[in-house]
Amino acid sequence: MRFVDDLCLLKSTCSPAKMESTDCVKEGDNLILKKENSLKLFKLWKKRRVFMDKKDFLLDAALGQPYGTVWEVRNNDVVQIDHSVLQAEQVDSASGGDNRNIVDDSSTQKLSREDISSLKESGHSGESIIEQLVENSASFKDKNVYSQAKYRKKKREKHLTRFQILRPSTRLLCDMYWNRAPSKIIQLRADTLAQILTAANIQSTSKVMLVESTQGLVLGAMMERMAGQGTIVQFHSEDKPVRLAVDAYNFPQSYQDTVHSLVLGNVGRLFKEINCTESPKAQESTEVEKSQVQITEKMDTESGDTKQTLQQGATCTEQSADLQEERKASDDMQKDESKTEVGSSTESAQSAKVKDQEESAMEITSREESGTEKKQGKGKRKIETPEQKEAKLERQQQRQEAFVKVKEILQQKNMDALVIVSRFQPSPILMALIELLALSRPFVVYCSNKEPLMECYLKLRERGGAISLRITETWLRNYQVLPKRTHPLVTMSGTGGYLLTGITVEAPPATSPAT
Known part of the structure; x- marks a missing residue:
């Protein structure tokens, strides 16, 4: 069996007296629980339960034990299987010549599902159930050695919860x-x-x-x-x-x-x-650009006074031109108002203006409400506690490092x-x-x-x-x-x-x- 070979290899390479601490299971270690071809990763802590084959159990007994040991679940408790027990699980020597005349169906088994479930409820171990299945099988003795081994393996996978603890690799x-x-x-x-x-x-x-x-x-x-x-x-x-x-x-x-x-x-x-640090030309170009920036800054500081005087003169001329344009616009508005006639057209124009004003007011209020909602949403998102700011700065520093x-x-x-x-x-x-x-x-x-x-x-x-x-x-x-x-x-x-x-x-x- 595969378990027997693994245990033989483990015992031949190290003995419990000379075994290092890393070769034993410790609390907080990640383990691989292997049951036939299925593998499960599990982190071992005290009083932490493992779920396997519709059973839950504790693995506290595995602490301090070497990797490669085989365990079996019995009544929601784990029991270590000794190496001699695994070697004693051999197939029967008495067997038939071949399987040509065997009809292997449900009629060859005398035990029913109710009988098997009652055996489990009464506390029988998996090995005892398998032995009773072998005894009550009418075709088991007529099978050859290989078919008997396959039959036992199939029943062990179904009625036994046996697994091996391995180091992750x-x-x-x-x-x-x-x-x-x-x-x-x-x-x-x-x-x-x-x-x-x-x-x-x-x-x-x-x-x-x-x-x-x-x-x-x-x-x-x-x-x-x-x-x-x-x-x-x-x-x-x-x-x-x-x-x-x-x-x-x-x-x-x-x-x-x-x-x-x-x-x-x-x-x-x-x-x-990387390219900037490697190419000296890039460094020379950056130094030239820095010198150009410094020269332009000096030129700006020296000609600052003349620029200010020119800006003041320009502002004065612009103000005078604006006053003249406002006077002309007011004169034109007075002329247009004197030419308007009083009548039904004025009433319709006033009603249209009122409607326009109402619509514009509604639009403004809606915009203001949406703006306040956006501002409130943005304000909620931007609010950060000092601890969050410090954590963000630490993350940025770590990324930069x-x-x-x-x-x-x-x-x-x-x-x-x-x-x-x-x-x-x-x-x-x-x-x-x-x-x-x-x-x-x-x-x-x-x-x-x-x-x-x-x-x-x-x-x-x-x-x-x-x-x-x-x-x-x-x-x-x-x-x-x-x-x-x-x-x-x-x-x-x-x-x-x-x-x-x-x-x-x-x-x-x-x-x-x-x-």
């Missing part, structure tokens, strides 16, 4: 996401992730650029392989990077200090500042690898960040579809500066490996995505078009 987390929600990791399989780490040559003391949208799974795999030595610059599209998978690894603080993050929206600003750190790392343009595992279009990201790689360094781009990688391939061929460009498709088939029963599994995944790999070299000089 890249393989387990990748399988867990793949079985539950593959869309969260962009259909990234464990074999594809292994190829990405190998093609990018991720190792200790590496300096890696990473763009990923896999809940932090690729980032955690890199941190696990680099073991806290090296530098990782993570580019993300959100305000804060999503690192749910990284939190499950139980990494120490020294591992997390090697990771720096930057929003993809600030990449343009980053390149502007993070930006400065990333700039110091990237401005040398000597990064060792570039890995892109993103749900966005990879071509603009690749063409921008490949400039920060050193020569003879690998880059890897993953995508679930082939067409975006074809676009990247063509752009790299046009640009130059990259060799060994390849687009590969990952393919995997799982095998069952048991004595005399080794064969490929019937079900398998269709595809594991596509990879674009290459190595950077010095780009050829730009040639002028032939005349």
Whole structure:
């Protein structure tokens, strides 16, 4: 059995006397609870209940125990299964020759559902229920050894809540996401992730650029392989990077200090500042502009008096012209009023004016009300407590400090690898960040579809500066490996995505078009 093999490996590698504290389960650790092929991530705290197979129980008894131990739920309590018990669970030696004449249906089992439920309610353990099912099966003794083992395994999965406590690893987390929600990791399989780490040559003391949208799974795999030595610059599209998978690894603080993050929206600003610091011509131009600004300011201060006198004269002439225009307008209005006739036309004009005035008043009041509502809404939004202002300033300072750190790392343009595992279009990201790689360094781009990688391939061929460009498709088939029963599994995944790999070299000089 798989549990027996894992326990044998655990006992052969470490003994309880020489076991380190990190090899035992501690409070606050993230655990992987494995029950056959299902995996569940759980953070262990005292008196925190676990829900599994419609049962809830506590895992306080697992504190201080080594990883790899097997536990069974009995009456809402967990009991550790000894290694000898697992070895004693063997199939019966007496069996028939083959299964040709066996009709395995519900009629061969003497126990009904009501009998099984009554056994569970009376407090019988899962093993005792399985033994009674074997005894009351009319076709069990006629089956061969392999069919008997399959029958027992099926009944254990149904009537036993037995699980193994494992330390979170890249393989387990990748399988867990793949079985539950593959869309969260962009259909990234464990074999594809292994190829990405190998093609990018991720190792200790590496300096890696990473763009990923896999809940932090690729980032955690890199941190696990680099073991806290090296530098990782993570580019993300959100305000804060999503690192749910990284939190499950139980990494120490020294591992997390090697990771720096930057929003993809600030990449343009980053390149502007890097180019300004690198090009002396840009610095000279900025100094010339500053000197020009200073000269113009001095000229403005020296000619300030003359400008003021000219402005005063201009204002005087404008005032006199305005007075003359007002006098002419008043004379014209008096002439027009003397020419008007008193009659029915005056009454209609007055009524129209009244209506216009009422309509304008209604519009003004409505505008004022809407303006007051907007002002009130804006005022409510702008009101901030001093604590909120301080928190905002702290966040801004932290972002600025993070930006400065990333700039110091990237401005040398000597990064060792570039890995892109993103749900966005990879071509603009690749063409921008490949400039920060050193020569003879690998880059890897993953995508679930082939067409975006074809676009990247063509752009790299046009640009130059990259060799060994390849687009590969990952393919995997799982095998069952048991004595005399080794064969490929019937079900398998269709595809594991596509990879674009290459190595950077010095780009050829730009040639002028032939005349």
